[in-house]
Amino acid sequence: MSKDGKRERILNAAMDIFLKEGYDRATMKEIAKTAGVGKGTTYEYFPSKEALFYDVMQKGFRYFFTELSNAISGEGTVYEKMVRMYERHHQIFRTETRFRDLMMNDFGKISEELQVWLIEQEQAMINQLEEIVHDGIESGELRHVHPRIAASTMLHSLRVVYFYPLKDGETLEKLTEAQIDIFFGGVRNNVNRI
Amino acid sequence: MSKDGKRERILNAAMDIFLKEGYDRATMKEIAKTAGVGKGTTYEYFPSKEALFYDVMQKGFRYFFTELSNAISGEGTVYEKMVRMYERHHQIFRTETRFRDLMMNDFGKISEELQVWLIEQEQAMINQLEEIVHDGIESGELRHVHPRIAASTMLHSLRVVYFYPLKDGETLEKLTEAQIDIFFGGVRNNVNRI
Amino acid sequence: MSKDGKRERILNAAMDIFLKEGYDRATMKEIAKTAGVGKGTTYEYFPSKEALFYDVMQKGFRYFFTELSNAISGEGTVYEKMVRMYERHHQIFRTETRFRDLMMNDFGKISEELQVWLIEQEQAMINQLEEIVHDGIESGELRHVHPRIAASTMLHSLRVVYFYPLKDGETLEKLTEAQIDIFFGGVRNNVNRI
Amino acid sequence: MSKDGKRERILNAAMDIFLKEGYDRATMKEIAKTAGVGKGTTYEYFPSKEALFYDVMQKGFRYFFTELSNAISGEGTVYEKMVRMYERHHQIFRTETRFRDLMMNDFGKISEELQVWLIEQEQAMINQLEEIVHDGIESGELRHVHPRIAASTMLHSLRVVYFYPLKDGETLEKLTEAQIDIFFGGVRNNVNRI
DNA sequence: AATGAATGAGAGTTCATTCAT
DNA sequence: AATGAATGAACTCTCATTCAT
Numbered sequence A, B, C, D: 001m002s003k004d005g006k007r008e009r010i011l012n013a014a015m016d017i018f019l020k021e022g023y024d025r026a027t028m029k030e031i032a033k034t035a036g037v038g039k040g041t042t043y044e045y046f047p048s049k050e051a052l053f054y055d056v057m058q059k060g061f062r063y064f065f066t067e068l069s070n071a072i073s074g075e076g077t078v079y080e081k082m083v084r085m086y087e088r089h090h091q092i093f094r095t096e097t098r099f100r101d102l103m104m105n106d107f108g109k110i111s112e113e114l115q116v117w118l119i120e121q122e123q124a125m126i127n128q129l130e131e132i133v134h135d136g137i138e139s140g141e142l143r144h145v146h147p148r149i150a151a152s153t154m155l156h157s158l159r160v161v162y163f164y165p166l167k168d169g170e171t172l173e174k175l176t177e178a179q180i181d182i183f184f185g186g187v188r189n190n191v192n193r194i
Numbered sequence E: 001a002a003t004g005a006a007t008g009a010g011a012g013t014t015c016a017t018t019c020a021t
Numbered sequence F: 001a002a003t004g005a006a007t008g009a010a011c012t013c014t015c016a017t018t019c020a021t
Helices: A006-021 A028-035 A039-045 A049-072 A078-095 A098-104 A112-138 A147-157 A172-185 B006-021 B028-035 B039-045 B049-072 B078-095 B098-104 B112-139 B147-157 B172-185 C006-021 C028-035 C039-045 C049-072 C078-095 C098-104 C112-139 C147-157 C172-185 D006-021 D028-035 D039-045 D049-072 D078-095 D098-104 D112-139 D147-157 D172-185
Strands: none
Touching: A006 A028, A006 A039, A006 A049, A028 A039, A028 A049, A049 A078, A049 A112, A078 A112, A078 A172, A112 A147, A147 A172, A147 B147, A147 B172, A172 B147, B006 B028, B006 B039, B006 B049, B028 B039, B049 B078, B049 B112, B078 B112, B078 B172, B112 B147, B147 B172, C006 C028, C006 C039, C006 C049, C028 C039, C049 C078, C049 C112, C078 C112, C078 C172, C112 C147, C147 C172, C147 D147, C147 D172, C172 D147, D006 D028, D006 D039, D006 D049, D028 D039, D049 D078, D049 D112, D078 D112, D078 D172, D112 D147, D147 D172
């Protein structure tokens, strides 16, 4: 009753402001105002600006990585899993456009502790993908590529979408399809080689 | 005499400090001190901190893109050009490790104008790569992939190196080789298909 | 039932915290927590932090002066009374070390009203001592010194103990003895004078 | 020329405000305003509020102890030296009334470092007085009192003046005379003893 | 009567920018 | 042209006090 989600409101407001302004330019005053609480109230829920940022980032990234992880879990070929990962990724970035910025900015500002946590999360993600690539090679679906580099390439290729400006007639779906096509088939023309 | 490269020294000092501290935490005082000039002097050459940052970023990125552009110019197959691009990229990042951060951080801090300029530069780069991919398809070296997405993938795959933690026995050269192998050959096992 | 000495507990907690932290650094939150009551409850018993401090100081000084006053009341020579005063004073400072700080610090913080009260208390104390000195002179125990200055000197000589660092073999008892010896006998060598 | 004693002005303003308000209540804003400089300017000369306070206290106490030390140096009997010390002390407190407060307040606020320094200064002062007492005993001017306690008593007896409210007809000179009389002759009536 | 969540005034401090020299 | 002393706006954070429950 007394709770009325004030912590959550501050967290959301903080994400808004941090994304709009970046860590250093975001002010506690504006965050509080956006959350509709007094300036001092933010300090009732978070001991400092840095701690608030930490929680915002964790919340954001945990959601992001959990979603991707879920997408590649379960049954299916490597191909199918990659399609699912791309689709989920695109969904997130279409509905939660803020994550794009969250992932691009303020990496230098975040605390050592958070940096470590973030790298761990990313490595865990790559580990999961590496396993999938490994299994794909064993099953004969994939050729003998370097599993970890393939996994790393897969994960980071998601980022292409951040920068690719869709031209007339192009859609996110087509972009995805083309990206996956290149990742799986490569760009080399093998026809003549046979 | 009065020229004595003072502007250049400020620019270099600013790059040092901006990279070390990030935009907001960098101070004009430290930049001036590093450049060996008075604090007021920086304002003789650059009207504001933001303008200085703008020039620093332009200088940095111009160098970066020029080098990549040179690497993929001239004769050779697409494969050879990609190898040259990777090599040049790695050289830059090995000797000028600061660029990594320059490219990863402070994107939110830069002015609208600079953002636009940066995207233009990147698009120009992608255009150049797209042309190369296009020619590669024409010549039969590459299969009929989406030229622009292939170009975009090529460019962004360079970033994998930022995050990939080299394990025992792995080298940047091996990493490059494996990345190019995946990009050209894809991950799919075609053996069974013939 | 509702009484349950809550006021007393707050008062004691406040003394603890004020002595430990000084007026400005003491917080109502910590006082309330130490007293085992809610923060708002302190305001049920004391209208403000300053009022609470006022009451704490009065309580402390009243105790202090009452004890000293009792020590010098009753029968005995001036010498015996001074010994009793010193002994009581040392007892207090040994068991209630906090008083030392209470008397040394935060004089600037206290309200005008309290300052006046404090001076009154001290003057009352000196009046009492002055009477004793006066009687001592009348009885022939003391020579014709200035009664009020002697009284003042007596009272303030108690403070020496605050600053005197006991060396090896020295005790509070010895210090007392030596102080009283000087106060009564003076430092001048009278032997040759006779 | 550019100096124009701004540092000194800040130091003086700080002493004023610290004495008027105490350490915690004194604000840098008011100090700056009193000094007639901008708020930021104080930080050009002193790195922090605490550092400023430190310098203010050192300046004040150094002056105080130097004056007392000078007063008791040179030729003369112990009696004459004590008279000189009292006279100098009274002069200071009559012309620089602020020192009185400087010495009574904020002992709890001062940094560990400054506390140590202050105790050192006081001990040095007592050492000097102890030597004088010692010589006085050797020369036969004084009887065999405890030299260190006598020295300590001498120094602290100066404080009586802070609290003694002069009555009609009483003067600082008379007060001094009476104090010294008691210190040298004691309060005991020796007449009957012979 | 008792509470603690909520608040905002105000603290110390930083630093881009100005400007007299 | 070159400087750095001077500045004040704006930052994070604290805490006495209020008030709905």
